[in-house]
Amino acid sequence: xxxxxxxxxxxxxxxxxxxxxxxxxxxxxxxxxxxxxxxxxxxxxxxxxxxxxxxxxxxxxxxx
Numbered sequence: 359x360x361x362x363x364x365x366x367x368x369x370x371x372x373x374x375x376x377x378x379x380x381x382x383x384x385x386x387x388x389x390x391x392x393x394x395x396x397x398x399x400x401x402x403x404x405x406x407x408x409x410x411x412x413x414x415x416x417x418x419x420x421x422x
Contacts (some may be wrong), residue, residue, distance in 0.1 A: 368392045382421025387415065 359370040369391040378384045388407035395401050407414070416422075 365398060368376075368394065368396055376418075378417065378421040379419050380421065383422045384417040386417060 359368065361368040369389060371389050372387070374384075374386045376384055377389065381404055386409065387403060389401055390405045392400055392404075393402040409417075
């Protein structure tokens with residue numbers, strides 16, 4: 359994870375692991391970038407992963 363010196367921007371790299379609908383495991387990587395208010399509250403979050411939506415849906419259905 360990371361946070362800017364002034365606390366206004368942050369983010370993290372993450373791995374989403376779980377069990378697909380058919381019982382097989384899946385694992386997807388991603389990154390999120392966050393913007394915070396002056397009070398430290400989350401104002402905006404952008405979540406990205408290097409997969410198209412069809413691949414993500416298929417991984418959740420059948421594993422990878």
